Amino acid sequence: MLKRYPTLRYILTRAGWYLVTFMVAVTINFYLPRLGTSNPVDIIMAKVGAGLDTEAAKEKEEAYLKEFGLVELDKSGEIIRNESGKPVRTPTWKQFRNYVLMVMKGDLGTSFLNYPKKVGDMIKEAVPWTLAIQIPTIVLGWIIGNVLGALAAYRRGVFDKIFMPFSLFISAVPYFAVGMILVYLFAIVWNIFPAVGGYAGGLIPTFSLSFFSSVIYHYVLPFFSVFLILAGGQAIGMRSMCIYELGTDYIKYAKWLGIKENKILFYMFRNAMLPQLTGLALSLGLMVGGALITEMIFSYPGLGMAVLTAIQGNDYPLIQGCTLLITVCVLVANFTVDIMIGFLDPRVRAAYGGK
């Protein structure tokens, strides 16, 4: 029945595939941190348990064991004990089942570092900042990079000669190095923009003009350090795609027919854009990783900073929450690009159309 709607069929197939990927990601997210020998409760106990006498420490430990779902509970919520009075530990597979159920409900557990704060609440504060950096940089960087690359291929000449080596260099520079060099030039040498932070230190996040202007003022450097690399990389890819397209028969034919230059440019752009879109889907994971490091350099209050503080404080639930969220964001972004490809690429319709 779906054969009549090839695009829909394609989208459903992709959705199924991403669902499988998501389940694998959740599994990895649960089991990888448990590869190490360290038990989360021991880590917190080492921190809070100091100074408590054995009885109080034991009580506290059991409260934590209960909180993090590491012991079996009976129906009334009491800890089940074995003959010697020790709490019965939950087997890992059961913990995993509980973890999956919790994630499905949107509960990412409790933070160690800011106990008893919920990881979900901590992440909620960080996500808008990260999205505010990543979505505009990826979208604008992709569009501007592609337009410039196409122009470089079509116009050639001086523009191409200056622009291309610059793009080639900038796209090979790691994200953190660009961030650091921008900090050095604009914050230390010229003192135009602030070096770190998402807004000025004394301000409280409110919907006021002074807060917004401070946010934008702090936004410039982190934005450009991601944007430059992305646009440069896209421009190089687009340029070589366009040079290839310009050599094809349909362009030559269009030129012989005397079709307007703008229209030819449009044909070339449309055909060269598709591989670029596929390329974007594949490299999203790398970009997001790079942008996280940029956040850390600028102490930008997004997910990157949350990861950094979580790692410094051994806050495993927060680390896991962040990594899971990052993965989900990358999967959603990939899926979006895939859907766009489904609508733009006639070959997809042909492949899923059955005929």
Added chain:
Amino acid sequence: MKILINLLKTPAFVVGIGLFVLTLLMAYVFPVFYPVDTITRVGMPYMGPSAQHWLGTNHLGIDMVSLLVKGLRASLYVGLLAGIIATIVGTLLGIYAGYTGGLQDDIINLITNLFIVIPQMVLLILISSSVKEGRSLALIAFIIGATGWTWSARAVRAQSSSLKSRDHISLAKINGTGTFGIVVKHILPYILSYVFMVFIMQTASGILSEAAISMIGLGPYDSVSLGTILNEAMRNEALTDGAWWAFIPAAILVTITAFSLYVLNNSMEGVFNPRLRK
């Protein structure tokens, strides 16, 4: 030999190899002339560059140039080791999937695509944070290699899958050559240049990954690397204090090392793949 002459005629190759040799010289020959000491505190914290200490000191008062030399060595070591691991794993899986095809191919392809979509950074963070104790340079290289093979597997698979239907493979099969023999004698030689390019890219990305993971604070405990230098600078307010010598040289060194490999790879593509030559 002819390939080498062709390569040396390519300006980009000369630039790439020149820069890379420069980093090697800095890591291994330069210390002959410069007293490398990463233990003694030779001055005040964040002392600016001087004739004695060319790039000043870090937050503990240790000579920056010495730290950079040690850090560069560590980064090169991690990059090469991670590159070797990722290339071997990727090549073996890629050839196996591409040559045998069928169900094995589908399974390996599925796994490869899965791990391409899940960000490598996420895997690196999860694994490294679970091995808090005893995170040595070699272990970090191993983790980076074990999470970074996907790209090489995909690339090698595409190559060997297109080789599979060539006539010389069919001839070898008729002659009764076994799968192992065909892979070693009739597939590997064709993709060897390709595998070498993959290795260079994996080394570059290994160096970058090490820098990234160390910057987050999940770097080696036993040694200095370029990433740990950056991490210390970030943690000890070098960016807000304006102590540029504590982070700019290290960032530039990472960039130059990765960039030289990147340029090398690009130039080789032109020589090994004649269709791109114009």
